[in-house]
Amino acid sequence: MVENPFTTFIDLVTYDAALRALQQKRLSLISEQNHLQSTLSLLERNAVLAKARLADLRKEVDKLERDLHELDEQLSDKQRRLSLVNTPKEYMSLQQEIEVLEQNKRKADDALLALWSALEEHQKVDKQRESSESVERDAVHTKLRELQQNLAELEQEIEKKQRLRVEKEIKTPDAWREKYAMMLTRVENPVVPVENASCSACFYPIAQQDLAALMRHKLLECKGCYRILYYL
Numbered sequence: 001m002v003e004n005p006f007t008t009f010i011d012l013v014t015y016d017a018a019l020r021a022l023q024q025k026r027l028s029l030i031s032e033q034n035h036l037q038s039t040l041s042l043l044e045r046n047a048v049l050a051k052a053r054l055a056d057l058r059k060e061v062d063k064l065e066r067d068l069h070e071l072d073e074q075l076s077d078k079q080r081r082l083s084l085v086n087t088p089k090e091y092m093s094l095q096q097e098i099e100v101l102e103q104n105k106r107k108a109d110d111a112l113l114a115l116w117s118a119l120e121e122h123q124k125v126d127k128q129r130e131s132s133e134s135v136e137r138d139a140v141h142t143k144l145r146e147l148q149q150n151l152a153e154l155e156q157e158i159e160k161k162q163r164l165r166v167e168k169e170i171k172t173p174d175a176w177r178e179k180y181a182m183m184l185t186r187v188e189n190p191v192v193p194v195e196n197a198s199c200s201a202c203f204y205p206i207a208q209q210d211l212a213a214l215m216r217h218k219l220l221e222c223k224g225c226y227r228i229l230y231y232l
């Protein structure tokens, strides 16, 4: 049976529209995949930053503890020397040094107390962050796996459809095929169906007499966007 050239051509055009829809879906899946991957990197970076903040606080606590220990040693050293001084002047001067050291020690004690409570608070917040982020991370991983599965299936489908397209193209009359290929280099959907008596690409209304011709399977150019119109 010789196929009607109009039918084979429109078959190719509608096939291409379906293929294009799949390719668009593929693009949107890829962009969703990128989004999920950047969410994962963001979570990763958050965790690294939070750990670094905790490590910094711990370092500060360690340093302050060392300073305090040193102050204690200096204080007991000076207090020992207090009993060994010979003149009131020496005694006074040593006493003053002890007072300064004691002041410093009080300040360091206060600072350490504040740091400890800050560290405790940070550890608490970090624990909460970790548990909520781990839930989020798992959810993102699950979504990503599903998406990658869908994407792989979609890519297979597209590949299969592209192979089948060759057969459809061969059936199309040469002149139409060439013209269509030319038009495809300019716009992705150069041949569109008539819908509601209008061009389905630019919605330009079609005159009654043109509509009648289209219904007889003539191909006409749209007066709005110059695409080829067909009527099924």
Ligand SMILES: [Zn+2]
Pocket: 199, 200, 201, 202, 203, 204, 222, 223, 224, 225, 226, 227
């Ligand atoms: Zn149009």
